[in-house]
Amino acid sequence: MAMIKVEHLSFAYEDTKKVLNDISLTIPQGQYVALMGHNGSGKSTLAKLLAGLLDKKTGIITIDGEVLTPSSIKEIRKKLGIVFQNPDNQFIGSTVADDLAFGLENRLVPHGKMQSMIETYADQVGMKSFLHQEPTSLSGGQKQRVAIAGVLAMQPKVLLLDEATAMLDPQGKKEIRDLILTIRKQYPTLTILAITHDVEEAVLADQVMVLNQGQLAFHGLPDTLFKDVKLVTSLKLTLPFVYQLLAAFPKHAPKQIFDLNAWADALCR
Amino acid sequence: MPAMTLGRYMPYDSLMHRLDPRIKLFAMVTIMVSIFLRFGSVWTDLALYGLMFVFIFILMRITKIKLSQLYRQLKPLWFMLLFLLFINLLLPNTQDISTYFDAWGVKIYYAALLQTFYIVFRLVLMIALTLIITASTRPLDLTYAIEWYLIPWKIIRFPSHEVAMTMSIALRFIPTLLEETYRIMKAQASRGVDFVHGKLKEKLRAIVSLIVPLFISAFQRSEELANAMEARGYDPSATRTRYRELTWHRRDFFALLMVLVYLGGFIYLLTTGFTLPL
Amino acid sequence: MPIKLHHVFHVYSQKTPFQFEALHDVSVVIEEHSFTAIIGHTGSGKSTLIQHLNALLLPTSGSLEVNEIVIQANQLPKAVKKIRQYAGVVFQFPEAQLFEEHVIEDVMFGPLNFGKTKIEAKQAAQLALQQVGLDESFYDRSPFELSGGERRRVAIAGILAMQPKVLILDEPTAGLDPVGAAMMMSLFTQLHQQGMTIIIVTHDMELVLKFASHVKVMEHGKVIKQSTPKDLFYGKDASKDFIKPPLVQLIKALRKKGKTISSTQERSLTDLVQGWKVS
Numbered sequence: 041m042a043m044i045k046v047e048h049l050s051f052a053y054e055d056t057k058k059v060l061n062d063i064s065l066t067i068p069q070g071q072y073v074a075l076m077g078h079n080g081s082g083k084s085t086l087a088k089l090l091a092g093l094l095d096k097k098t099g100i101i102t103i104d105g106e107v108l109t110p111s112s113i114k115e116i117r118k119k120l121g122i123v124f125q126n127p128d129n130q131f132i133g134s135t136v137a138d139d140l141a142f143g144l145e146n147r148l149v150p151h152g153k154m155q156s157m158i159e160t161y162a163d164q165v166g167m168k169s170f171l172h173q174e175p176t177s178l179s180g181g182q183k184q185r186v187a188i189a190g191v192l193a194m195q196p197k198v199l200l201l202d203e204a205t206a207m208l209d210p211q212g213k214k215e216i217r218d219l220i221l222t223i224r225k226q227y228p229t230l231t232i233l234a235i236t237h238d239v240e241e242a243v244l245a246d247q248v249m250v251l252n253q254g255q256l257a258f259h260g261l262p263d264t265l266f267k268d269v270k271l272v273t274s275l276k277l278t279l280p281f282v283y284q285l286l287a288a289f290p291k292h293a294p295k296q297i298f299d300l301n302a303w304a305d306a307l308c309r
Numbered sequence: 310m311p312a313m314t315l316g317r318y319m320p321y322d323s324l325m326h327r328l329d330p331r332i333k334l335f336a337m338v339t340i341m342v343s344i345f346l347r348f349g350s351v352w353t354d355l356a357l358y359g360l361m362f363v364f365i366f367i368l369m370r371i372t373k374i375k376l377s378q379l380y381r382q383l384k385p386l387w388f389m390l391l392f393l394l395f396i397n398l399l400l401p402n403t404q405d406i407s408t409y410f411d412a413w414g415v416k417i418y419y420a421a422l423l424q425t426f427y428i429v430f431r432l433v434l435m436i437a438l439t440l441i442i443t444a445s446t447r448p449l450d451l452t453y454a455i456e457w458y459l460i461p462w463k464i465i466r467f468p469s470h471e472v473a474m475t476m477s478i479a480l481r482f483i484p485t486l487l488e489e490t491y492r493i494m495k496a497q498a499s500r501g502v503d504f505v506h507g508k509l510k511e512k513l514r515a516i517v518s519l520i521v522p523l524f525i526s527a528f529q530r531s532e533e534l535a536n537a538m539e540a541r542g543y544d545p546s547a548t549r550t551r552y553r554e555l556t557w558h559r560r561d562f563f564a565l566l567m568v569l570v571y572l573g574g575f576i577y578l579l580t581t582g583f584t585l586p587l
Numbered sequence: 588m589p590i591k592l593h594h595v596f597h598v599y600s601q602k603t604p605f606q607f608e609a610l611h612d613v614s615v616v617i618e619e620h621s622f623t624a625i626i627g628h629t630g631s632g633k634s635t636l637i638q639h640l641n642a643l644l645l646p647t648s649g650s651l652e653v654n655e656i657v658i659q660a661n662q663l664p665k666a667v668k669k670i671r672q673y674a675g676v677v678f679q680f681p682e683a684q685l686f687e688e689h690v691i692e693d694v695m696f697g698p699l700n701f702g703k704t705k706i707e708a709k710q711a712a713q714l715a716l717q718q719v720g721l722d723e724s725f726y727d728r729s730p731f732e733l734s735g736g737e738r739r740r741v742a743i744a745g746i747l748a749m750q751p752k753v754l755i756l757d758e759p760t761a762g763l764d765p766v767g768a769a770m771m772m773s774l775f776t777q778l779h780q781q782g783m784t785i786i787i788v789t790h791d792m793e794l795v796l797k798f799a800s801h802v803k804v805m806e807h808g809k810v811i812k813q814s815t816p817k818d819l820f821y822g823k824d825a826s827k828d829f830i831k832p833p834l835v836q837l838i839k840a841l842r843k844k845g846k847t848i849s850s851t852q853e854r855s856l857t858d859l860v861q862g863w864k865v866s
Contacts, residue, residue, distance in 0.1 A: 079736060079764055093536050114542075122540045129530050130537035134449050134481045141552030146542035154552050176484045179629065190541065207762050209629070209790040210830065237764035278765040281833040281856070288860045300833060304840035489683070495643050496684035499676040500745060501668060501700025518696070521686035525731060 042102070043069040043198060043231040044090065049099035051085055059085045061254040063099070067247075069197070072224060072232040074242040074262070077251035078276035086251065087202040087235045091122050104197050118147070121191030125203040127183035128175065136162065136178075136186050137171040143190050161189040164226065165219060181212025185219060192223070199223070201234040205241065217241055239266070239280045243298075250275050317443045325372040325445035329561040330454035336568045337442050340365070343575050344431050349584025351423065356585055357578070358430060364571075365437050372445045382436050390429055397425040452476040453555055471545045478534070486527070493522050588655050590617040590640060590674075590753070590784075595649035597635055597808075609635040611808040613649070617801075622775075622785045624795040624816075626829070627805030633788045636805065637755050640786070641674040642667050654752070672701045675751030679758045681742035682735065690716070690733075690741050691726040697749040708748070715748035716741075719774060736767045743774075753784040760791065772798060793832045796820060797855050817850060834859065 044067040051060040060082045067073050077083040088094045090101060092113040101108040103116050124130045133139030140158045149157065162168045165185040175183060184204055191199060201220075205213045220232065221244065234241065242248050243262045250258040250265065252275050258265055266272060266283040279287065282297050292309075294302035325333070344361060348354050369379070398421050442451075456473030463469050494504065497518045504515050577583075597610035609632045617623050625633050638644040639651060639658070646660045654673040656666050664670065675697075678684075687693035694712035695705075703711065716725065719740040725733075730741055746754070754775070760768035776798060779785045789795065795802060795816055802819050804812035814822070820835045834856055838848050852862035 078766065079734060091536075091540055093540070114544075117540060117542055122537075124533065124537055124540075126533055128485060129533035132478060132481065132534070132538060132541075134477065138552065142538075142543070143541045145549045145552060146544070146547075148548065148550050151550055151552065151554065154550075158552075174484075175481070176488070194542075209758075209761075210792075211790065214830075239765070276766055278769075284856050285837070288856065300837045301840050303837060304844055304846075307841060308844045308846050492678060493684060495638065496676075496678050496681065498643055499641055499671060499678070500684070500697040500749065501671055518684075518686050522683055525686075526683060 041069050042066040043071075043104055044233065045100075045102040046086075046090075047100040047102075049086075049089065049097060049101065051082075051089060051094065051097045053085075058254055060089075060097075060251075063251075063254075063256050065249060065256055065259060067231060067233060069231050070229050071247060072220070072245045073234070073247045073249060074245035075233060075235045075249045075251065076237060076239075076242055076275075076277060079237075080253075081251040082254045083235050083251050084202065087122075087200060087233075090200060090233070091120065091202075092116065118194065119196050120198040120200060121194050121196040122200045122202060123184065123187045123191060123204045125206050127180045127187070127207065130187055131175045131183055135172050135174055136167060139175075139186055140190050140193060143194055147194065157193055161193040162186075164192060164223075165189040179212060180208045181215040184208065184212065184216055188216075188219060188223075192227075196230075198231045198233065201232070201236070203235050203237070205236065205238055213238060213241070217244065220244070237277075239278055243280050250277070252276075317440065318447055319373075319444045321373045321445075323371055323373050323445065324560065325368065325441065327558075327560065328445075328564055329555055329557055330446050330450040331457055331555060332561050332564045332568070333442055333446055334451070334454045334458070336564065337438055339568055339572050340438055341435060343571070344434050346575060346579060348578060349582055353583065353585045354427075361434065362430075365434055365441070368441050369437060372441050374440060374444055378444075379433075379437055379440060382440055383433065386432070386436075390432070393428055394425050397421050397428070448480050449477060449553075450555075452480065453553065457555065468545070470549070474545070482530075486523075489526060490519070490523060493519055588652075589619050591652040592616075592639070593650050593652075595639060595646040595651055597632075597639070597644060598647045601647065609808050610639075610646075613808075613810050615803060615810050615813060617784070617786060617803075619784055620779075620782060621801045622779050622799050623787070623801040623803060624799035625786065625788045625803045625805060626790070626792075626795060631805040632808040633805055634757060635808075637676060637757060637786065637788055640753070640755055641676050642670045643676070668701060672749050673751055674753040674755060675746040675749050676755045677743055677746050677757065677759060679761055680739075681746075682730075682738035684742055684745070685730040685738060688729060689727050690721070690730055693730055693741060694744045694748050697745050701749060711748040711750060712744070715744040718747055718778070719744045720770070736763060739763070739771075743771075747778075751783070753786065754778060755786045755788075757788045758790070759787065760789075760794065792820075792829060793834075796832050796835065796853075817853060821853060 044065075046063055046065050049060055049063045050058055052058045063082075063086070075083050075086070085094065089097055090103070090108075092108055092110075095110065104119050106112055106116055108116055131139055132142050137158050140161060141154055144154050144157060158171065159168060162171055165188055167182060167185050167189060170178065170182065170186075178186070187204075188199075205216050208216065217240070220234070220241075223230065224232070234245065236242060243266065245262055247260065248258065248262045248265050249256060257275055258271065266279055267286065269279065269287050272279055282300075282303075285303055286293055286297060289303075289307060292303070292306040294306045296302050340361070344358075346357075348357060369376075398418075446454075452473055455476065456469060459467065459469035459472060497515070498504070502515045502518055503511070504519075507515070592613050592615050595610055595613040596608065599605070599607045599609055611632075613632075613636065625636065627633050635644060639646060640653060642653075642658055642664060645658065645663060648660045650660065651658050653670050656664055656670055658664050658670070685693050687696060691709070691712055694715055695708040698708035698711045699705070713723075713726075716722075721737065721740055721744065725737070725741075730738055733741065743759070756775070759775070760771055763771060772794065775785050775787070787794070787799070799816050802812075802814055802816055803810050804814075804819070812819070820831060821839070835853075838853060838859070841848055848859070849862055852859045
């Protein structure tokens with residue numbers, strides 16, 4: 041069952057050339073998809089369109105069977121949670137607890153239920169002991185974890201991450217990568233769409249989509265993409281380390297290409 | 310980055326700190342109004358003002374504020390107060406020119422002196438009151454109190470909840486914006502900007518190099534915030550539930566009682582034209 | 588001239604309840620023409636340290652020497668402008684500092700502040716923009732209509748136009764995509780080859796491995812280790828404190844299994860492969 045369906049989507053900002061040109065794709069429920077593309081490929085625009093933050097488009101976007109229109113966006117927002125790139129500019133509450141409460145307040149969750157929900161979801165992202173902290177004392181990674189918890193508390197069907205790790209340091213990036221894997225185990229039916237340029241993140245996804253100059257240039261397994269060096273270069277992407285090894289030493293590839301020790305073994309033979 | 314306190318909130322644990330912010334706001338407004346009242350005679354005024362001063366002093370001690378802190382608040386104003394004194398002495402705004410004394414050829418009217426004293430006294434009391442409230446109340450709690458008082462105005466379509474949301478977001482971002490200001494100042498200083506010395510033209514350029522980036526960043530920030538809030542289902546005009554609720558305790562009842570007695574007392578004194586037999 | 592720090596301490600908010608010692612007895616020398624990486628966890632004092640190098644912050648005790656000008660504790664040197672021009676500091680997300688209406692004017696801002704004439708400043712700005720890869724078509728555009736990556740390059744050009752001898756960068760690749768990050772690093776490599784001293788504060792160990800000639804490790808306000816990337820990653824007492832790049836892990840595993848890997852192969856996969864094919 042398609043959770044996200046995009047049909048012949050095109051979009052241009054005011055009097056510039058098309059940023060998205062006739063894009064069609066489907067994402068089934070429960071899949072973890074990484075959407076990549078060079079700067080200016082249109083991936084952020086696509087994210088904004090899916091989130092209903094941009095309007096004048098041609099084509100149809102369907103989320104969980106419902107067509108996205110200015111009148112249906114409110115309902116759809118209950119099913120699609122977004123985490124944006126800037127950890128500060130989506131942190132609304134004065135403390136972690138207040139920020140988690142913000143979404144609950146919007147959804148008219150009764151006051152009595154709020155505290156336990158806040159604690160539950162803060163715990164799921166490892167931020168339970170930070171409930172009274174102010175955002176200025178939190179790292180970027182911690183703020184993004186709070187953002188994710190805020191989305192999870194809405195029990196959405198889709199988690200959309202719009203370059204959520206772009207502004208984080210390597211430690212923060214790792215925190216979020218690990219958290220996504222944890223979330224997948226806990227919510228197997230949750231559909232995750234991660235817009236990213238981090239190839240180490242992309243290898244973890246079920247499927248990778250790559251945009252190039254406004255068009256969908258690749259849709260398939262990360263492994264398929266990263267084994268095609270020419271394609272990766274033409275799409276202006278980089279290779280994850282193990283795929284660079286694979287390209288350099290094709291005949292020595294171990295069975296488990298992500299195991300560096302196995303590589304060492306293979307290379308010594 | 311060095312840590313910063315917001316406003317003058319001091320995290321002690323006093324009775325004042327534990328009072329509901331709504332009653333504190335009500336008390337502050339009531340007492341402030343009372344400071345401006347005038348009674349039958351000068352001595353009545355002075356006596357009652359003296360009483361107010363003692364009352365406020367007690368409140369200060371309850372809040373664990375030291376006099377030195379009040380002094381520090383007043384220090385920047387000394388020049389203005391001196392200026393006020395001179396203006397009032399040289400250009401008296403009073404009909405009572407009967408009593409005066411001569412000082413170096415200038416007529417100094419007692420009435421003018423009194424007038425100045427009133428002004429200074431009221432200023433000191435107002436500042437002391439503000440200090441008490443801000444020291445004992447978290448800024449966010451103050452906005453909750455203000456919001457509560459704004460709710461009735463929804464009847465005339467006043468956007469009470471939106472205003473309250475704006476206030477609490479502004480508060481949340483003050484430390485962030487301050488940090489950003491420091492960062493931009495440092496970046497521009499690294500490009501040779503001197504914010505302190507230099508001719509007027511240079512100083513203006515310096516300020517522009519600080520304000521423009523701050524504004525640009527503020528606009529971008531607000532757009533991203535608005536998107537995030539919208540994406541999380543925020544609708545300014547819709548009903549929302551509340552996480553933080555203000556709870557009324559017994560001590561708040563007593564405080565309210567005290568304020569009402571205070572208010573009632575002064576109204577009584579005013580309407581009966583109470584005058585000290587002096 | 589090398590930059591020298593002698594027993595530098597820096598305490599924030601002295602005599603308040605928020606007093607915090609950010610630098611503790613730091614004595615280091617940053618070699619001229621080096622490509623020095625300063626690493627350490629958040630809060631280790633890295634940002635505080637680099638702000639001393641151009642006298643944005645003054646030591647609370649101790650002293651330092653930049654361009655042969657001595658900066659004493661709590662005393663802003665008279666020649667502070669000379670220092671700021673000599674040691675150009677680029678902060679994290681430097682695009683936040685752009686404010687002029689046109690790109691060329693913003694890049695000219697720095698040199699103008701340091702006393703250059705309009706013509707000199709314009710020339711310096713044009714050269715700097717060329718160095719960061721932005722051509723004449725960018726000169727009259729508004730900085731605010733450019734992409735994030737382009738704005739960052741304009742900001743860096745703004746510092747390069749000051750013609751500093753030392754370039755100090757705080758996480759210059761933060762927020763950039765891999766292609767943009769690579770372009771940025773190759774710019775710094777080029778500048779380094781042209782004689783500039785480069786100092787980079789970073790969390791990115793791959794960057795340190797590939798580009799740095801010297802590394803200073805900071806922790807709790809102290810410089811706890813001064814060495815080279817080779818030493819830091821492959822040495823006997825290599826710290827377990829930070830995540831090692833996968834290349835390092837691989838080479839260590841290979842060496843354990845008896846494979847000889849020379850030091851010319853240690854810094855990038857390309858180097859490893861090149862040396863391999865030869866042997």
